[in-house]
Amino acid sequence: MLKVDPESIQEDTPLFGPSGLGLDSLDTLQLVVAIEAAFGTPIKDPEMAKQILRTPGTIRQWVERQQEMEE
């Protein structure tokens, strides 16, 4: 498990890479599953997943659009 203070995570905190939270590929998979379970928005394409899971902000934007358009 990651040891990160949730307070330190901002909208534009990178999820991957040394300057960010440093998530790995297993975390990615868990995130994709968690996002689908929580919001009903499946991310099907691995390339898209990388793009969407860049920061909390990019996830929020994408999920918001998907939900709005499903209505």
Added chain:
Amino acid sequence: METFDTIVIGGGPSGSTAAGLLAQAGQKVLVLEKENFPRFHIGESLIPFGNDVLRELDVWNKLERAGFMPKPGAEFTLGNAAGFQHFAFGSSLDSRYAQTFQVERAKFDELLLKNAAEKGATVLHAAKVSAIRIGVHDVAVTYLLAGATHEASARWIVDASGRNSVVGNAMKVPKSDLGMPKRIAVFAHFKNVHRNEGVTAGNITIVRLENGWCWFIPLDDEKTSVGLVQTLGSFKQQGVTPQESFENTIQNNVELKFRLKRAERVGEYHTESDYTFRHHYAAGPRWLLVGDSAGFIDPIFSSGVMVALRSSRAAAMAILRAEAQNRPLSGGEQRAYTRDVKKMTGVFLDMIRMFYDRHAFEVFMGPSPMLDLPRAVMNLVAGNTHLSWSLQWRVWVFYTLCWVQRYVQIAPRLSFEGNTHREPEIHP
């Protein structure tokens, strides 16, 4: 025939800047504007490095009072809503550049032109230039006003006529298309367009599509300007009207559909072809080309008004320096002015090429926290065309990374897929 110190052709932002600064310095100035203001014009977003000129013209406070939308930054996203890059000007720029304005041009241009008149310039509306004579020591202009022909002469002429480039064409100045394809823009004003929360509601949003891009410019509490830019070639292939192309594009891109879900159009669709050009030189002994008249480049980075303001200031300064010694512009001064203007457009041309290059754009959109590169890119986005050395080398590193990205992936690849919610097409 009335005589002036300087005649300015065109009353848009470049014309009123040149006229305002020259009148402020005590010159007798005539502005010939072919339309009756207020009038619609495209180019509704400023960038911060034009702020200095607005302050010099004493219009900054007027803009604040007039209720123009404060613009604290610029954001870039993709049609499929996957990917986001935000530039908050205040985060790394001097407080003078922390914010600028979104401007409905009908109001903005009128305010600037009135300001020039208040400073003493003679401003004529609906005055159409029919002939120009440019001599070694003086210039003369023939124009039509209210059905009658008039003439005026002066020692200087400033061409602020926009892409018509009245003087540039009269002097047969050669021009180049800078290797850019022709593009077409379709745009209109809407109300009830999705807005960001908080101060970022004033941001410009650029949505990059696979074959073009859209702008969202919040003009006031109600109105948002929305436009689509694509190459003329790709538009013609679709075989539809500009309006249909706009509407189809909205439907096919999640991000656009989301933003315009509740939107109502106010006013007509406008269409404009964007023909990039730049004159090889921008000044002669008694004349200067300013703003779009010197050259027009793709509006993706909202550079138009900023270049108009700064080139017009440079032109006004050149005139005042030469006038103080009662002489025309020397060859060296003409070349220096041309270099100055070309540098302004050149910085943006590099950015524009970066934006349209898929791999370079990936670097632009990607995280690059090393070497303080984001601060350098921020300066570019804000319109800093005269970079200090510490910014300049970072800009070179940034463009080098853009080039490397073609061969080695250093920033995440961007996909434009996953865009639509259309049912799969059924092929019988």
